[in-house]
Amino acid sequence: MVDSEVTAIVLAGGGSTRMGQNKALLKLGNKTMIETIIDSLKVLFEHILVITNHPEEYNMLKNVKFVKDCVDVGEKNSLIGLYSGLKQSETAYTFAIGCDMPFVHIEFIQYMMDSLKDEAIIVPYINGFYEPLYAIYSNDCLGAMDKLIQTKNYRISAIFENVPSKKVTYDEIRIFDSSLACFKNINTYDVYLKTKHIFESI
Numbered sequence: 625m626v627d628s629e630v631t632a633i634v635l636a637g638g639g640s641t642r643m644g645q646n647k648a649l650l651k652l653g654n655k656t657m658i659e660t661i662i663d664s665l666k667v668l669f670e671h672i673l674v675i676t677n678h679p680e681e682y683n684m685l686k687n688v689k690f691v692k693d694c695v696d697v698g699e700k701n702s703l704i705g706l707y708s709g710l711k712q713s714e715t716a717y718t719f720a721i722g723c724d725m726p727f728v729h730i731e732f733i734q735y736m737m738d739s740l741k742d743e744a745i746i747v748p749y750i751n752g753f754y755e756p757l758y759a760i761y762s763n764d765c766l767g768a769m770d771k772l773i774q775t776k777n778y779r780i781s782a783i784f785e786n787v788p789s790k791k792v793t794y795d796e797i798r799i800f801d802s803s804l805a806c807f808k809n810i811n812t813y814d815v816y817l818k819t820k821h822i823f824e825s826i
Contacts, residue, residue: 628715630717631672631673631713631714631717632669633672633706633709633720634715634719634722635705635757636676637675642643646681647723650810653824657810658674660823661721661723662674662685664728668734669711669719671689671714673709673712674690675705675708686691688801691707693708694707694711695707697776701771701778703780706780707769718732719737720757720758720759722757724811725806725809725810727822729800729805729806736759736760736792739792740790742788743762743789744762745787745789745790746760746788746789746792747759747791749793750793750804750807756780756783757805
């Protein structure tokens with residue numbers, strides 16, 4: 625069932641320094657990576673924002689809203705992208721994901737949405753590390769993000785130290801995704817080729 629009370633944002637920063645091209649536009653089967661992600665998200669989300677300073681690169685995307693960074697810090701920055709998306713979100717909560725994370729697990733996202741209570745954030749936490757680009761954020765986070773940006777602290781995990789956050793543990797996650805594939809980033813060409821093979825064999 626599509627949810628109109630939570631927005632999804634996809635951070636599509638642009639070119640990858642490791643891969644020398646825009647990862648979001650790499651093909652997985654007959655779709656680009658970002659199309660694959662957005663088509664999966666549309667099962668659950670009515671409102672989807674794509675955070676990019678180059679919306680002209682994504683003409684193939686339909687029924688999404690493009691949002692540019694609202695702060696220019698001179699470098700690609702996930703915190704700025706997240707902040708910009710939250711400022712444009714018209715819902716109380718927003719799910720954030722990177723443009724290089726094609727193994728979207730809708731049932732797990734739904735579980736996180738259902739687990740929301742009074743926390744400003746619900747975020748997966750595995751082996752001492754947060755997964756900030758597979759988390760749900762309240763608009764109440766904007767004040768804390770504003771302070772981080774003003775002090776030039778662009779460490780996205782710093783948000784969790786400043787606002788009430790609920791950690792989703794590995795024991796909870798593995799019920800849905802025992803291999804943790806949903807957190808997999810396509811950061812190298814070798815990983816991309818392996819992922820491409822998986823999607824072509826589906």
